[in-house]
Amino acid sequence: MMQYTYLLINFFTVIICFLASFDRRIQFHKLFGKFLISSTIVAVPFILWDIWFTGRGVWWFDLKYTLGVKIAGLPVEEWLFFYCIPFACVFTYYCLDKFYKLDWAGAFNNLIVFTAVIVLSVVGLLYYERLYTLLTVIVTILTLCYLHFVAEKEWIGKASFVYLVLMPGFFAVNGILTGSLIPSPVVNYNPDEFLGIRMTTIPVEDAVYGYSQFLLNIFVFKKLTGNKK
Template identity: 80%
Template sequence: MMAYTYILINFFTVIICFLASFDRRIQFNKLFGKFMISSTIVAIPFIIWDIWFTGIGVWWFDLDYTLGFKFAGLPIEEWMFFYCIPFACVFTYYCLEKFFDLDWTGAFNNLIVFTSVIILSVIGLLYYHKIYTLLTVIVTVFVLCYLHFIAKKQWIGKANFVYLVLMPGFFAVNGILTGSVIPSPVVNYDPEEILGIRMITIPVEDAVYGYSQFLLNIYFFKIITKTKDR
């Protein structure tokens, strides 16, 4: 049973959203193909990042929790992770945007971007020697600046609200992966390459890493589906 841990995490992350996609009021199933395209665009650089960090030992996987199949140094479940988690996230965003008026969140766009960029930049300068911290800061600052100042997207506040809604799921999934309710972590981290600040068992960098990935998935999904920014 232990070997099914990671694949079951992926399964339970996506199954409810997948089934709900066929609801006639939602019909997200009609967007499966476009979701796969947009999520692949985002997955490529993050998978390269994952392969690199696994190769140099920034993090590594306990294969006892996996089926044992690896590709490019990553368990097959890790490849699935880059589709299962974004699916649940994009589906949640899609539904909340569809059924609720979240326009009020736009008032926080500037505050979110400027505060985040300043805080992250300071952290990056202070802890530039920790590669996971530094690269996470660089990517997230770039994503926020691009979306706000270049692409001029007005849904950053909305995305942040949805990300907060998704936090219980984030803690459940990443908590299990980092060993909060199982004997040992599925994913292990080199303590020299992270801040050492953990949310229960989850490195704080994971939340920021996930945030940038979430924003990019929303961005490309909107482009591929030609969804108007609201």
């Protein structure tokens, strides 16, 4: 049963959202094709990042929690992760955006972007020798700056609020992957390559990494569906 751990994490992450997608009030199932395209576009650079980090030993996977099938050095469950997690995130954003007025969060766009860029820049300069920390900082800063200054997206505040709403799910999924509730972590981290600051068992970089991935998934999905809000 242990070898199904990572697969079950992916399954339970996505199943409720998947079933709810067919609700007549939501009808997200009609957007499955565009979601698959958008999530693949975003997944490609993150998977390459994942392959590179795994190869360098920045992180690695305990294969006893997986089926043992690897593609390009990554467990097949890790590949599924880049579709299951974004599906739950995009679906949640889509529903909250559809049924609730979250435009008020747009007032915080400037505050969120400028505060995040300043804090991340300081962290990056102080801990530039830690590869996971540095690359996470760079990717997140570039993502925020592009969305705010180039793409001029006014939904960053809205998306950031939804990301906070998703935090309980983030702690549940990443907590198990990093060793909560199971004897040892599914994903292990080289202590020399990250800050060493953990939220329970989760490296703080994971939350920032997830934030940039979340924003990019929302951005590309909106572009493909023609939703500019």
